[in-house]
Amino acid sequence: MNSEIKKIVIDGRMVTRVPHGFARYVWRLADGLRLVRAESRGLPYEPVFLVNATTDLKAFETFRMLEVSSDFLNFKELVEIPKILNAERAAAYHSPTFSSLLWAPCPSLVTVHDLNHRTYGGFKERLYYSRILKRFARNAVELLTVSEFSKQEIAAWLSVPESEIEVVPNALGPELFAKPAAERLASVLSRFGLHEGKYFFCLSNPKPHKNVRFLTEAYQKARSSPALDGAELWPLALSVHGIAQPGSPGIVELGSLMDDEALCLMYGAGALVFPSLYEGFGLPPVEAASIGTPIMVSDIVPHREGLCDLHADEAIWVGPNDLSGWIEALLRVGKPGQPLAPRVDPETMKRVRMRYSVANLGRHMDRIYRRVLGI
Incomplete structure (x- = not known):
């Protein structure tokens, strides 16, 4: 490869074998850049991904990777990453999450997905946002986010015009659209004691803004409702541990799931249930919509935005705090x-x-990278 080609270093350390929202975004970014590279028969710059010992390297196959010793969001990264950027003579650095640097030897881009930690985070998270992320975001040559809702919040927080923030939404991985083999689907459901089409599935995490504890309370009240006339309500499968009261009837706490397990549970569910109080985007309801799984979702602005292609009668909308509604x-x-x-x-x-295709994400970020690099 020509030694003069410009390098953009992208943080990929958060992509592990049990990926969360940030990790999925970065994995799809790599997929999208791979597609753009194939379409264009090459890129006029070199994407280089930072990884560490816990990173799932499959996400970045065919790209060059640089190993970092510091964990994602460990304060050691504040020293180590600038040193790597300097040694690589990077032309730009992209942090696709709120992980921030105090200084970088090259122009930086940052994707701030939301401001969740300012309201629902602890003291350390709020301090990080106010002292480190805010400065990093203001100094970035490109400030990105994943929704119009987040764009408005971030602009107000930073006291910058909304025109200075660009929205690059999440993407849906193509593997999502291949229904699991019947044997695999049956095996996963059997292991968790579930029956296809006859359970609720909440693909979430135990953080307060996800509102999962509230959902379990609503479920227990529904399960004991006289309206059941002695019948049994579908079980509620949660991708968490330790939220429901011990021994809560009907609630199945699955814990962390591998991607193929989550996919089986999404396809097999009678409905995806997603009661969040706050989201920057809210990926699981969009994933469910893309494969035809029925959706019960909290009626908040980011969900309305993410599911803007749905007609009013294609989902069940409930206020996030509406106990009787749930x-x-x-x-x-x-x-x-x-x-x-x-x-x-x-x-x-x-x-x-189509709206949330990997190709759209890759092409959008390719345009931004070219703009930053002056290509």
């Missing part, structure tokens, strides 16, 4: 003999897949 929705869908939950129309599924 009880009613759970009974409406999960009581035996009830009509099926509303489903997303195939044409709507196509629109969702």
